[in-house]
Amino acid sequence: MEGDIRTIIETSDGSHTILSDRFQVSYHSKYGAIQESNHVFLANGLHPVAIKQHHISILEMGFGTGLNALLSFREAWLNHWTVVYHAVEAYPISLEQAQQLNYHEWLNDLDDPALLVHFHQQDWDTDVTYNDIFTLKKIASKFESLQLPKESYDLVYYDAFAPSAQPELWEANVLKIMYEALKQGGMLVTYCAKGSVKRTLKSLGFLIEELPGPPGKREMTRAIKP
Numbered sequence: 001m002e003g004d005i006r007t008i009i010e011t012s013d014g015s016h017t018i019l020s021d022r023f024q025v026s027y028h029s030k031y032g033a034i035q036e037s038n039h040v041f042l043a044n045g046l047h048p049v050a051i052k053q054h055h056i057s058i059l060e061m062g063f064g065t066g067l068n069a070l071l072s073f074r075e076a077w078l079n080h081w082t083v084v085y086h087a088v089e090a091y092p093i094s095l096e097q098a099q100q101l102n103y104h105e106w107l108n109d110l111d112d113p114a115l116l117v118h119f120h121q122q123d124w125d126t127d128v129t130y131n132d133i134f135t136l137k138k139i140a141s142k143f144e145s146l147q148l149p150k151e152s153y154d155l156v157y158y159d160a161f162a163p164s165a166q167p168e169l170w171e172a173n174v175l176k177i178m179y180e181a182l183k184q185g186g187m188l189v190t191y192c193a194k195g196s197v198k199r200t201l202k203s204l205g206f207l208i209e210e211l212p213g214p215p216g217k218r219e220m221t222r223a224i225k226p
């Protein structure tokens with residue numbers, strides 16, 4: 001975000017996150033960035049979808065550090081799944097910051113320790129396929145003005161900053177874009193468990209599941225499009 005000062009900090013599991021000075025929020029849980037991503041987006045999102053199918057289309061709201069994309073690539077690679085991954089971001093971090101992130105230390109089973117940097121270097125709004133199994137497109141857009149084809153994703157990682165920092169991104173007009181973009185039976189996962197957000201999701205037609213949150217957080221939300 002223009003004028004935002006972003007600092008890399010270490011979370012409790014040792015993995016990095018970024019602190020946004022403008023919003024006074026971090027990109028991940030301070031209790032553990034990798035731990036949170038694994039729990040919310042992989043264990044409660046990607047894995048349940050992969051029980052039914054091994055070709056999965058994912059929409060991520062907030063590419064940020066690229067950690068969710070990197071972890072999803074790794075799961076796809078290790079399990080022989082194919083993934084189409086569209087990640088929306090309006091305020092990308094700098095390449096210099098991406099190069100400083102320490103996630104590869106946890107992912108030493110990846111062939112290429114610079115994979116995350118390649119994700120950040122790739123062109124916007126262009127498909128790039130990695131290892132024949134993971135096709136990433138970074139979409140340069142604000143969530144609010146996103147134009148997406150209807151019923152095209154199996155899974156949404158809704159990873160906006162918290163409602164306390166950016167309430168407008170948790171309103172019905174934005175969450176409706178997610179509902180419409182999901183296929184029937186598709187799911188949205190988010191770390192957020194705020195009552196008003198769950199009510200908004202429900203009002204759009206989602207079925208709500210309250211699941212245990214990652215360490216440091218009691219609950220998270222999974223919303224299914226019936």
Ligand SMILES: C[S@@+](CC[C@H](N)C(=O)[O-])C[C@H]1O[C@@H](n2cnc3c(N)ncnc32)[C@H](O)[C@@H]1O
Nearest residue numbers: 062063064065066067068090091142143159161
């Ligand atoms: C919680 S962070 C995402 C963390 C990310 N998924 C990761 O693994 O690092 C929220 C992201 O949303 C982006 N963002 C904030 N407002 C936005 C908007 N209106 N439209 C698009 N992106 C936005 C921020 O720049 C930030 O990268």
